[in-house]
């Protein structure tokens with residue numbers, strides 16, 4: 001019996017939905033050679049009777065620690081992040097403060113942050129992306145918030161940012177919140 005990603009209670013009862021012949025992941029799509037051995041899976045969508053979180057009862061994909069963004073950022077995305085950072089920094093008077101982006105990929109958004117008078121740091125699980133970020137002169141460490149004991153180099157920080165990793169929050173929910181409060 002699977003347990004809820006958030007509250008750890010057992011997922012019981014009838015699933016909300018059963019989806020047959022689903023792809024096993026949204027990344028690492030099999031090529032022509034491997035597709036003949038690729039098989040769809042059955043997904044059971046449950047709602048936790050204890051906390052109401054809707055979730056599949058299967059294991060997460062193997063790459064869930066890695067940030068996956070579609071092709072860096074566009075000028076539109078740059079302008080959006082710039083305006084968000086400007087609003088955040090000016091509204092809360094965050095000049096000269098330390099920012100951490102958890103799951104920073106290759107530093108697309110940390111690069112935008114460099115345009116402001118703040119200190120930007122990032123952590124990213126995927127080694128290739130960490131290397132790319134460092135070639136841009138960004139302060140990025142390889143790591144992932146596995147649990148509440150995770151230490152991020154450079155902590156404590158004043159501002160916490162996360163753009164893509166938040167979509168995976170329920171996979172590592174307890175550790176995510178513990179580090180949010182401890183750093």
Ligand SMILES: [Zn+2]
Nearest residue numbers: 004007048051
């Ligand atoms: Zn639950």
